[in-house]
Amino acid sequence: MAVSKQKRRNKIRKRIRQDIVGTESRPRLSVFRSNREIYAQIIDDVEGKTLASASSRDKEIASASADRKEQAVMVGKAIAEKAKKAGIDTISFDRGGYLYHGRVKSLAEGAREGGLKF
Numbered sequence: 001m002a003v004s005k006q007k008r009r010n011k012i013r014k015r016i017r018q019d020i021v022g023t024e025s026r027p028r029l030s031v032f033r034s035n036r037e038i039y040a041q042i043i044d045d046v047e048g049k050t051l052a053s054a055s056s057r058d059k060e061i062a063s064a065s066a067d068r069k070e071q072a073v074m075v076g077k078a079i080a081e082k083a084k085k086a087g088i089d090t091i092s093f094d095r096g097g098y099l100y101h102g103r104v105k106s107l108a109e110g111a112r113e114g115g116l117k118f
Contacts, residue, residue, distance in 0.1 A: 013097035020092045021045050029091045038072050038103055040079045052082035072103040076110020093118045
C-alpha cells in the first residue's frame, strides 16, 4: 500500500531533524506550509522556546494584495526583522520535510534579503 503524503513528509522531517538542532547561538528556522498559508518560527531547541515567529496571517502581510509566493517572501523578511531585534543573525534552516522549492524557497530568500545568514 502506498504511503500517504503526510506520512512521507513526516519521515523526511524526522530525518532532517536528526541533523538540524537549534541552539542559543544558532537557532532553527522552522517552516510550516499549508495550502493557503505559510508560517515560520525561530526556535531554540535547547531551551524549548520560540524566539520569534511570523506568518502570512499577520495583519500587514494578509492585508497586502499579493500571491502566495510573494507573501512567502514577505514572511521571510518579517521573520528576519524580528530575529534582528532579538539579536539573532545566524540560523539553521529547517524546511520541515517540504521540498526546497516554490514558497519554501521564497521564504528562505526573503529571510536572506532581510539579513539572516544560513
